[in-house]
Amino acid sequence: MNDLYLIYKNMTRKPLRLFLTCFAIFIAFLIFGAVTSLKSALNSGVELSADNRLVVFNRINFTKSLPIAYYQKVAAVAGVKDVTHLNWFGGYYQEPAKQIVSMAVEPESYLRVYEEVIIPEAQKQAWLNNRQGALVGEKLAEMYGWKIGDRIPVSSNIFTHKDGGYTWEFIVSGIFKGDNEQYDTRQMLFHYQYFMETQTFGGDWIGWMALTTDDPSLNEKVAKAIDDSFANSQNETDTSTEEAFNKAFIEQIGNIGLIIFSVVFTAFFTILVVVGNTMALSIRERTGEIAVLKTLGFSSTRIFRMVLSESMLIALIGGLSGLAAAWLLVEGGKTFLARFLPNLILGGNIALQALVFMLLLGLVTGLLPAFNALRLNIATAFNRQQ
Amino acid sequence: MSEDVLFQLTNVRKSFVKGKEKIPIFDNLDMGIAQGDFVAIMGPSGSGKTTLLNMLGGVDQPSGGEIWFDGARIDALSESALTRWRAENIGFIFQFYNLMPMLNAQRNVELPLLLTKLSKIRRRKNVETALALVGLSDRAKHMPGEMSGGQQQRVAIARAIVSDPKLILCDEPTGDLDRGTADEILEMLQLLNRDHGKTIVMVTHDPAAAKYAKRTLHLDKGQFVQREVVA
Numbered sequence: 001m002n003d004l005y006l007i008y009k010n011m012t013r014k015p016l017r018l019f020l021t022c023f024a025i026f027i028a029f030l031i032f033g034a035v036t037s038l039k040s041a042l043n044s045g046v047e048l049s050a051d052n053r054l055v056v057f058n059r060i061n062f063t064k065s066l067p068i069a070y071y072q073k074v075a076a077v078a079g080v081k082d083v084t085h086l087n088w089f090g091g092y093y094q095e096p097a098k099q100i101v102s103m104a105v106e107p108e109s110y111l112r113v114y115e116e117v118i119i120p121e122a123q124k125q126a127w128l129n130n131r132q133g134a135l136v137g138e139k140l141a142e143m144y145g146w147k148i149g150d151r152i153p154v155s156s157n158i159f160t161h162k163d164g165g166y167t168w169e170f171i172v173s174g175i176f177k178g179d180n181e182q183y184d185t186r187q188m189l190f191h192y193q194y195f196m197e198t199q200t201f202g203g204d205w206i207g208w209m210a211l212t213t214d215d216p217s218l219n220e221k222v223a224k225a226i227d228d229s230f231a232n233s234q235n236e237t238d239t240s241t242e243e244a245f246n247k248a249f250i251e252q253i254g255n256i257g258l259i260i261f262s263v264v265f266t267a268f269f270t271i272l273v274v275v276g277n278t279m280a281l282s283i284r285e286r287t288g289e290i291a292v293l294k295t296l297g298f299s300s301t302r303i304f305r306m307v308l309s310e311s312m313l314i315a316l317i318g319g320l321s322g323l324a325a326a327w328l329l330v331e332g333g334k335t336f337l338a339r340f341l342p343n344l345i346l347g348g349n350i351a352l353q354a355l356v357f358m359l360l361l362g363l364v365t366g367l368l369p370a371f372n373a374l375r376l377n378i379a380t381a382f383n384r385q386q
Numbered sequence: 387m388s389e390d391v392l393f394q395l396t397n398v399r400k401s402f403v404k405g406k407e408k409i410p411i412f413d414n415l416d417m418g419i420a421q422g423d424f425v426a427i428m429g430p431s432g433s434g435k436t437t438l439l440n441m442l443g444g445v446d447q448p449s450g451g452e453i454w455f456d457g458a459r460i461d462a463l464s465e466s467a468l469t470r471w472r473a474e475n476i477g478f479i480f481q482f483y484n485l486m487p488m489l490n491a492q493r494n495v496e497l498p499l500l501l502t503k504l505s506k507i508r509r510r511k512n513v514e515t516a517l518a519l520v521g522l523s524d525r526a527k528h529m530p531g532e533m534s535g536g537q538q539q540r541v542a543i544a545r546a547i548v549s550d551p552k553l554i555l556c557d558e559p560t561g562d563l564d565r566g567t568a569d570e571i572l573e574m575l576q577l578l579n580r581d582h583g584k585t586i587v588m589v590t591h592d593p594a595a596a597k598y599a600k601r602t603l604h605l606d607k608g609q610f611v612q613r614e615v616v617a
Binding site: 001002003005006009010012013288289292293294295296297298299300301378379382 | 436437440443445446465466469470472473474478480484486487488489493496497498500501545
């Protein structure tokens, strides 16, 4: 027998109470794990934005195009390291419901600006040298079973092909990965030139630009310089950091951060009160036993440690099982939600955050009962018992 | 102080503060307990019996005076030093047994040994010896709830003696037991005193219980009013 055995026996003396307490914590961390993963998936674009990357859109709104001439002008602005341009294609595969994030880009500059796109050199060269070539993200290729060399028909719900149809044929030149697990590889990139030559809207415009600055500290200055240089023109620009743009875009569907925070906070607060009350009650019931342990010669600090360890263990048992259930839920939901939330994962950072919360929960709920046990006066406790 | 004196209380004062009122319990109490003594302390409710026992056991401190144990002064020890001292020198037996309900008899008896550096095997051996001494070897795996009051008190006695303390303090050890069982427990205490040389201080209301002690001290209003030697 040792202290751990005593803690275990104290914990399990009322199995139903232990189960209910652990279950409450289980639910809290199930919610936390699942909801935080969801939030992270929704915000992954924001979180993965490079510090020094800016986006330049038409000031009217981001669906309005910009003249191609702006590209060279932006490249010449002091502090701009690299710039690329992109056009939204509005693509889908086989049927409109199977939408694909697909963009016509200037290939070489795109790969310089978006360094997180990882592609083997041979595939990169194959793409650069094939105007009809497309770079396909790993998840997208996996979703439709595409391989290098495949000819894939992708239709647009915006543009018309010169042949009168809505479908373009691309050749898969390469399959790219992201430099981290959360990077969205459910997208497709192809040559701007090929797109321009084959669509019917004319060829002197671009959708938007993305650029990197020499240093994040220059972001504000560069953004102002760009917007100033196009001020009072027919196409004024709105330049912001990619992070700010993505955040604003996400917030169009609601203040997710606030919703998540409210749900998690409410659940946590409720659990904290319930568990804290249960722990305090359970220790109060044991006042006489604690007094006996002290009488036998168990030091106050040893008893303090035992009581605190008990609440920590309860928090960890409930919390870790809740987190494991959240992981199973997220893994299960991944397949189902892959089309809408490709970055849905319960990653290490969320698990670590949850672990910190578990320890905090154990600490906060156990501290007061442990402190009471620490200060318990033996004679008073025995008097109360009689 | 004589060499065979285990406990010596000199001019011990003790008072409690209740609100703004100071309630004196003892005023200049003197007392000596020799090694191997078996003392019964009797007295009416509120006479200070339990307070005295608590001070002897180091769970309560006097307001003044000195308490010496085996040549060392204990009334000035810090709480942690006093806790260590208790673990090394004192065995406690309570009226309501105070066993841990979630531990079986063997584990309950083993509790004080967790405070020692004894090996697991040594601890088990000591527990077996203590349980054998109180005649409960066959009940080692029983939970307190599965035993009678007398058996639980015997487990408590085993717990009190397992670490071989110099002094055993008993607070109404038979107060919750029927006469027959009470006598068994008292005979056991007598045996521990007589055959194993344990010094015992017992607080009791029961004159029949006090007869098992070597001498009886009567407390009233914080003073010893009568000292008698029984055996």
